[in-house]
Amino acid sequence: MIRAFTIEQVRAAEDAVRQQVEPGELMQRAAYGLAEVAKARLGSQPADGAGDEDDNGAERVVVLAGSGDNGGDALYAAARLASAGLNVIALLVGSRTHAGGLEQALADGVVPVEWRTGAAPDAAVGALAEASLVLDGIVGIGGKPGLPAHLRDLPDLIAPDAYVIAVDLPSGVDPSGEVGADCLFADETVTFSLLKPCHLLPAAEAACGLLTVVDIGVPEPDSPAVVRYERDDVAASWPVPGPFDDKYSRGVLGVVTGSESYPGAAVLGVTAAVTAGVGMVRYIGPARATDLVLQHVPEIVTGPGRVQAWLLGSGWDGHGGAPELVGEILDGDLPVVLDAGALDLLDDPRSGATLLTPHAGELQRLARRLELDDTTGVSGARAVADELNAHVLLKGAVTVIVPPSHSGAPIVSQTAGPAWLATAGSGDVLAGLIAAVAAGGLDLPIAAALGVLVHGGAAEAANPGGPVRALDVARSAGRVVADLLGAARRDTST
Ligand SMILES: NC(=O)C1=CN([C@@H]2O[C@H](COP(=O)(O)OP(=O)(O)OC[C@H]3O[C@@H](n4cnc5c(N)ncnc54)[C@H](OP(=O)(O)O)[C@@H]3O)[C@@H](O)[C@H]2O)[C@@H](O)CC1
Numbered sequence: 001m002i003r004a005f006t007i008e009q010v011r012a013a014e015d016a017v018r019q020q021v022e023p024g025e026l027m028q029r030a031a032y033g034l035a036e037v038a039k040a041r042l043g044s045q046p047a048d049g050a051g052d053e054d055d056n057g058a059e060r061v062v063v064l065a066g067s068g069d070n071g072g073d074a075l076y077a078a079a080r081l082a083s084a085g086l087n088v089i090a091l092l093v094g095s096r097t098h099a100g101g102l103e104q105a106l107a108d109g110v111v112p113v114e115w116r117t118g119a120a121p122d123a124a125v126g127a128l129a130e131a132s133l134v135l136d137g138i139v140g141i142g143g144k145p146g147l148p149a150h151l152r153d154l155p156d157l158i159a160p161d162a163y164v165i166a167v168d169l170p171s172g173v174d175p176s177g178e179v180g181a182d183c184l185f186a187d188e189t190v191t192f193s194l195l196k197p198c199h200l201l202p203a204a205e206a207a208c209g210l211l212t213v214v215d216i217g218v219p220e221p222d223s224p225a226v227v228r229y230e231r232d233d234v235a236a237s238w239p240v241p242g243p244f245d246d247k248y249s250r251g252v253l254g255v256v257t258g259s260e261s262y263p264g265a266a267v268l269g270v271t272a273a274v275t276a277g278v279g280m281v282r283y284i285g286p287a288r289a290t291d292l293v294l295q296h297v298p299e300i301v302t303g304p305g306r307v308q309a310w311l312l313g314s315g316w317d318g319h320g321g322a323p324e325l326v327g328e329i330l331d332g333d334l335p336v337v338l339d340a341g342a343l344d345l346l347d348d349p350r351s352g353a354t355l356l357t358p359h360a361g362e363l364q365r366l367a368r369r370l371e372l373d374d375t376t377g378v379s380g381a382r383a384v385a386d387e388l389n390a391h392v393l394l395k396g397a398v399t400v401i402v403p404p405s406h407s408g409a410p411i412v413s414q415t416a417g418p419a420w421l422a423t424a425g426s427g428d429v430l431a432g433l434i435a436a437v438a439a440g441g442l443d444l445p446i447a448a449a450l451g452v453l454v455h456g457g458a459a460e461a462a463n464p465g466g467p468v469r470a471l472d473v474a475r476s477a478g479r480v481v482a483d484l485l486g487a488a489r490r491d492t493s494t
């Protein structure tokens with residue numbers, strides 16, 4: 001599992017270590033790691049001979065140094081790169097400059113150019129246009145979202161083929177990762193020991209590029225703010241039957257999805273649930289949907305009965321066709337996944353565990369219906385989660401699962417899988433996968449995280465590197481689960 005921590009946690013953890021080491025030691029460790037990564041990337045870039053080397057053949061590095069310690073990291077790294085024979089120019093873009101870093105950089109042959117306000121001086125324009133590598137040390141965790149006014153055009157001045165490395169985080173992103181802002185996109189972000197929320201959350205993750213963690217000796221605090229489950233985490237939690245299990249003990253999922261207009265959504269969710277390995281599915285829906293589901297998935301039983309979890313809403317056209325049953329389900333204590341049409345059902349918290357699975361548009365509609373101020377992104381999902389005391393899974397290229405604040409639980413952030421998943425019906429498949437695992441006894445938020453992981457893996461497995469249809473994603477889920485469980489068995493037997 002990957003963990004990220006709040007800026008307050010990071011500062012406290014770094015302070016604790018700083019008291020035990022020489023002054024400036026942590027910054028030196030950060031700069032050393034940064035310079036090593038930069039050298040490795042320069043070494044792996046093919047020299048195209050087109051103006052990114054100076055007359056002596058040394059590659060050009062441009063370091064952007066802001067006012068704070070982030071600029072200090074970048075300047076000490078610049079000094080190391082200059083000592084290694086590279087041609088390094090430091091653009092001093094903050095109102096102040098880290099004194100020790102600048103002194104070291106100048107001593108080692110870095111060429112400074114001041115650009116503290118206004119338009120870029122010619123020397124800066126020329127250096128950026130000829131750069132092979134740019135180190136972005138404008139601002140780190142001390143930064144406010146957005147680039148300062150004089151640097152708004154900076155991204156356009158950087159040579160298109162230059163490799164941009166962000167120091168700690170891309171300048172301009174919100175360190176908490178919750179709001180999108182004008183920022184400098186990086187090819188790679190080099191961070192130090194601890195990940196910050198912006199490295200994992202959707203408003204900022206795309207700006208980070210490849211994420212590299214340099215260990216500067218700061219241990220992880222106890223309670224992460226954001227976590228990401230990895231493939232290795234699936235086997236530890238996925239419900240696996242044993243010799244004494246039967247279909248009931250494995251978990252029965254009740255499904256109220258589909259409608260006369262949209263029967264296909266029911267087929268997709270139920271197929272995913274059965275393929276992912278539920279003990280049994282009880283399906284309840286209108287005649288057309290029931291017939292279609294039975295044709296595609298003869299394993300199901302129809303009609304109500306005892307279940308361990310419910311899935312409601314995919315493919316509803318305004319109502320579930322079983323209003324009394326739906327009312328009983330919501331009043332009950334069983335875990336419920338509310339997808340698509342069922343997102344409109346709740347005005348108040350229910351007593352059982354609840355997961356809502358909106359995409360961005362549905363979240364906005366839902367939050368407006370609940371008369372919440374915040375209607376988008378992680379903070380919008382959080383507002384709904386707090387209002388309904390539920391978990392909110394916000395779908396996108398990065399999917400987040402946001403708990404209610406009072407739980408103190410971390411936000412889960414998962415990369416959803418290939419962009420080919422943006423196809424009609426793939427959300428229905430995801431809801432089926434999650435509900436199946438919840439029926440198997442897993443806590444809803446963990447079921448949701450593993451469901452997203454398997455969903456993305458199934459899209460990749462269904463047609464590696466190419467387009468997928470939702471039904472094939474559903475049909476691939478079982479194979480992906482087998483692979484993940486098998487990999488874990490192989491790991492423990494070697
Ligand atoms: N802590 C540790 O032990 C270690 C920390 N390390 C490093 O320190 C970094 C944190 O350094 P930090 O605290 O000095 O903050 P930092 O991000 O450099 O910003 C400071 C100044 O920037 C300015 N500014 C604000 N917003 C801005 C914007 N949008 N755009 C432009 N400028 C903006 C504002 O100053 P102003 O210009 O307004 O006077 C503000 O005061 C951390 O990310 C890591 O790299 C490593 O060495 C490892 C050990």
Ligand SMILES: Nc1ncnc2c1ncn2[C@@H]1O[C@H](COP(=O)(O)OP(=O)(O)O)[C@@H](O)[C@H]1O
Pocket residue numbers: 359395396397398399416417418419420421422423424425426427428429430455
């Ligand atoms: N660009 C993308 N990259 C990866 N996954 C995506 C992308 N866009 C959407 N998805 C995923 O595709 C699914 C779409 O769900 P949804 O919008 O509910 O579709 P539907 O309602 O048609 O089933 C979600 O799991 C979402 O995370």
